[in-house]
Each structure stands twice: as C-alpha cells, then as structure tokens.
Amino acid sequence: MPSKQELPIIHRPTVALGLEGSANKLGVGIIRHFPRPSSKTDARRPAQILANIRHTYITPPGEGFLPRDTAKHHRSFVVKLVKDALKTSGLTPDDIDCVCFTQGPGMGAPLQSVAIAARTISMMWDKPLVGVNHCIGHIEMGREITGANNPVVLYVSGGNTQVIAYSHQRYRIFGETLDIAVGNCLDRFARTLQIPNDPSPGFNIELLAKKGKHYVELPYTVKGMDVSMSGILAYIDGVANDIFSGNPRYAEDGEIITKEDLCFSLQETIFAMLVEITERAMAHVGSQQVLIVGGVGCNERLQEMMGIMARDRGGAVYATDERFCIDNGIMIAHAGLLAYETGFRTSLKDSVCTQRFRTDEVFIAWRDD
Amino acid sequence: MTKHEHHLKLTIPFSTTGQAQIAYNAISPDPQLKPDQFTQVLSVSNASGASDELSAGGILVAEFDAASERVLRVGVNGFLESLGVVVGCLRDLDYDGL
Numbered sequence: 001m002p003s004k005q006e007l008p009i010i011h012r013p014t015v016a017l018g019l020e021g022s023a024n025k026l027g028v029g030i031i032r033h034f035p036r037p038s039s040k041t042d043a044r045r046p047a048q049i050l051a052n053i054r055h056t057y058i059t060p061p062g063e064g065f066l067p068r069d070t071a072k073h074h075r076s077f078v079v080k081l082v083k084d085a086l087k088t089s090g091l092t093p094d095d096i097d098c099v100c101f102t103q104g105p106g107m108g109a110p111l112q113s114v115a116i117a118a119r120t121i122s123m124m125w126d127k128p129l130v131g132v133n134h135c136i137g138h139i140e141m142g143r144e145i146t147g148a149n150n151p152v153v154l155y156v157s158g159g160n161t162q163v164i165a166y167s168h169q170r171y172r173i174f175g176e177t178l179d180i181a182v183g184n185c186l187d188r189f190a191r192t193l194q195i196p197n198d199p200s201p202g203f204n205i206e207l208l209a210k211k212g213k214h215y216v217e218l219p220y221t222v223k224g225m226d227v228s229m230s231g232i233l234a235y236i237d238g239v240a241n242d243i244f245s246g247n248p249r250y251a252e253d254g255e256i257i258t259k260e261d262l263c264f265s266l267q268e269t270i271f272a273m274l275v276e277i278t279e280r281a282m283a284h285v286g287s288q289q290v291l292i293v294g295g296v297g298c299n300e301r302l303q304e305m306m307g308i309m310a311r312d313r314g315g316a317v318y319a320t321d322e323r324f325c326i327d328n329g330i331m332i333a334h335a336g337l338l339a340y341e342t343g344f345r346t347s348l349k350d351s352v353c354t355q356r357f358r359t360d361e362v363f364i365a366w367r368d369d
Numbered sequence: 370m371t372k373h374e375h376h377l378k379l380t381i382p383f384s385t386t387g388q389a390q391i392a393y394n395a396i397s398p399d400p401q402l403k404p405d406q407f408t409q410v411l412s413v414s415n416a417s418g419a420s421d422e423l424s425a426g427g428i429l430v431a432e433f434d435a436a437s438e439r440v441l442r443v444g445v446n447g448f449l450e451s452l453g454v455v456v457g458c459l460r461d462l463d464y465d466g467l
Binding site: 071072075078079080083093112113119120121123125348349351352353 | 391395396397398450451453454455459
C-alpha cells in the first residue's frame with residue numbers, strides 16, 4: 001500500500017470512463033476533474049459530468065434478479081452503453097485518461113462480465129485500468145455532489161447497509177447489517193406482495209407506504225451499532241401471507257390492515273433503526289453532517305426522518321437524487337479518477353473481481369485530512 | 370492438460386495478432402471456479418503458415434479439459450460468453466470505428 005505522501009500535481013483536466021455492473025444496474029459514466037488549485041484555500045472546481053447512462057435489468061413481479069441472467073443483461077448492453085456515453089460526452093477515446101470499473105463488492109458473474117469489457121477497452125485505447133470499490137464510489141460521488149466535506153455516511157442499498165465515518169485515510173465501518181441489507185429486505189417484501197420491480201421495488205414500496213395509515217408493530221432489532229433485518233422480514237412476510245390467505249388483521253380502530261399499512265410500517269421501523277445507529281455514530285465522531293448514499297438513499301421518507309434527527313443535533317442531511325444514489329457509472333469514474341490522480345493503477349493480473357470487498361480495505365490516498 | 374477425459378480445443382481467428390492478444394489478456398486473469406474439475410489453457414499464435422484465409426491475422430487457441438461433459442459444456446459456454454464481450458468491444462469500440 002502506498003505511504004502518505006504529497007499528491008502528484010496534475011496541471012490539466014483529467015477524464016475517466018467508469019463502468020458499473022455489480023448488481024442489476026449497468027452504468028457507464030464519463031467524468032472530468034479540474035486541476036487542484038495551487039493554494040489550499042481555493043476550492044477545487046466541481047467535477048463535470050459528461051455522461052451518465054444506466055440500463056437496469058428488471059425482473060417480473062415476484063422475482064428477484066439472478067447472477068446468471070444479470071450477467072447476460074450486462075454482456076448484452078455494455079458495448080452499446082459505452083458507445084452511447086462517448087456520444088453523449090462528445091469525446092473520443094483520445095480524451096480519456098483511464099478506464100475505471102467496479103471490482104467489488106457485488107455479484108460475481110455480473111462484475112466479471114463488466115470487468116472483461118473494461119479490460120478490453122483499456123487495452124484497445126491504451127489507457128490504464130483502475131479497479132474501484134463500489135462503496136467508495138457511492139461515498140465519493142455523494143461528497144462531490146452534495147459538498148458534504150466530512151460526513152457520517154449511511155450507505156443503504158440492495159446489497160449493503162453500513163454506517164461509515166472517515167478517519168486516517170480509511171472509510172471506517174461503525175455499524176452494519178448483521179444479515180441482509182435494508183434494500184434486500186424491501187426488495188424481498190416487494191416480491192411477497194407481488195408488486196412490480198419497475199422502476200425499482202423500493203420505489204413502489206415507498207409509493208404504497210405513503211397511503212398507509214396504520215402502524216403494525218414489528219420487531220425492532222438494533223444490536224449495538226449494528227442492525228438485523230432478516231427477522232423483521234420473516235415477521236412481516238408472515239403477516240402479509242396471513243392477510244393474503246383470508247385471515248385479515250385489524251388495527252386498533254377496527255379497520256383491516258392493508259398492504260399499504262404494511263409497507264408504511266416496514267419503512268418506519270427499519271428507517272428508525274437506521275436513524276438510531278447513524279445518530280450514535282454522529283455523536284461518537286462529533287460530526288454534524290449525514291450523507292445518505294446507495295439506492296435506498298433515494299427514499300424521501302428516509303431522508304425526512306434522518307433530517308429530523310440531524311436538525312435536532314444542529315446538523316443537516318445530505319442526499320442525492322436517483323441519478324447518483326442508484327448504482328451508476330459516474331461514481332465509479334469519479335472514485336477511480338481520484339485514485340488515478342494519486343498514481344493508482346490496476347494491473348491486468350490484479351483486475352480480478354471480488355464479491356467481498358470491504359469499504360475499509362481501500363487506502364484513501366486522495367484525502368489528507 | 371490431459372488430467373480429465375473430456376477435451377475440447379477451439380481456435381478463434383482475429384484480424385490481427387494484437388486483437389487476439391487483447392482477447393487473451395482480457396479473459397485470462399479470471400480464475401476458474403472449480404480448477405480440479407475444469408481447466409482452460411489459452412494461447413495466442415500468429416497465423417504464419419496458416420492455410421486458412423480467415424486466420425491470416427492472429428489466433429486465440431483455447432484448450433479445455435473437464436471431468437465431465439456437463440462441466441465441459443458449462444465451462445466452454447462461460448468462455449464463449451466472455452469472448453463475446455471482447456469481440457463486441459473490438460468490433461464497436463475500436464478507435465477508428467467510433
């Protein structure tokens with residue numbers, strides 16, 4: 001691992017192509033960074049997004065996405081998306097400095113399919129390859145877009161649930177899920193309800209939850225700084241199955257519990273758990289900022305609940321919209337380009353993807369605070 | 370290479386040796402999931418001496434060795450799927466073609 005040293009100064013803008021395919025979204029992005037100002041007091045010009053294209057593999061209601069089929073989707077679309085991204089950006093391969101790709105964590109076969117495309121493009125265009133940790137991509141993109149300089153990060157998606165804070169050139173994990181991710185819990189409940197996966201199961205749950213009126217008590221499973229989701233899912237699946245098999249449940253006011261009520265109750269419960277562990281991390285590190293990243297981070301109710309907590313502490317919540325929250329290629333280009341600017345490269349032999357790749361394994365050479 | 374009794378050898382022609390080398394480099398880093406049951410050995414040769422007009426450029430040679438027909442089929446399919454991505458990139462993302 002590189003030791004802490006002065007960052008090399010690059011006096012011209014740099015451009016990266018980023019390829020993301022760790023789950024059911026295939027994303028291709030092109031980003032431009034401007035040179036660091038010579039004075040430390042000057043702000044760096046914000047990164048410029050030249051293209052950010054995504055194609056999602058959507059399965060029928062009641063079905064999740066399987067690695068094999070997802071990989072096939074990515075293989076079918078990756079060339080077209082790269083072509084479209086270049087066209088959108090108006091650039092040619094000559095303008096690109098490096099080719100970045102998600103090296104993990106995620107599903108093995110989809111990751112590998114996209115890595116093969118990244119390797120091929122890197123060799124064809126004779127540009128260095130940069131492997132990127134998916135979680136670091138989310139964090140750095142969130143910081144870039146929102147301007148939150150040193151936030152506690154809540155990273156919530158279909159595959160990951162982590163509370164993260166930066167310290168000494170690592171993004172350190174303060175708390176995480178002990179079993180399934182928050183998004184996985186929502187996605188699987190959407191399958192139980194047989195609601196569409198288009199545009200995403202979580203979005204459809206959010207819409208239903210807005211119509212929910214009765215809160216159904218669910219297990220609340222915060223364990224220290226960690227959370228557990230699988231018991232909650234099993235419990236609410238049981239309630240839903242009861243309702244669907246003609247055994248209605250009744251609220252205190254005598255009304256029948258609906259699936260809208262269940263979506264509402266599920267969101268309220270698991271988001272309250274996330275707010276609790278995030279607040280504890282903020283108190284621990286003395287931060288006033290919360291940055292929410294990952295696909296579940298689009299959820300407006302989660303943003304609202306987190307905002308209430310943050311305001312009570314005199315702080316604020318920072319979130320992005322679906323272009324940057326949901327998996328995308330631009331965040332991989334961005335985090336990859338930050339690493340590239342510090343001299344980081346990924347050789348072909350080290351470009352194998354890994355399904356398990358923890359956030360705190362990455363040395364954050366580009367931050368010196 | 371002849372650890373198991375099921376074998377297959379594919380020779381894939383490319384228009385240049387450089388392209389065959391790119392395919393080799395793009396596919397070779399990934400390890401086989403079950404190396405005790407399936408091995409895949411790739412090599413690149415230039416086509417000097419090839420009589421076939423198709424292989425006037427470079428050739429990617431892939432030799433597979435598997436413990437059963439099923440493992441062979443699955444493994445070779447995986448290789449061809451990866452190769453498809455490489456060929457798609459070579460065809461559509463070439464400097465000149467863009």
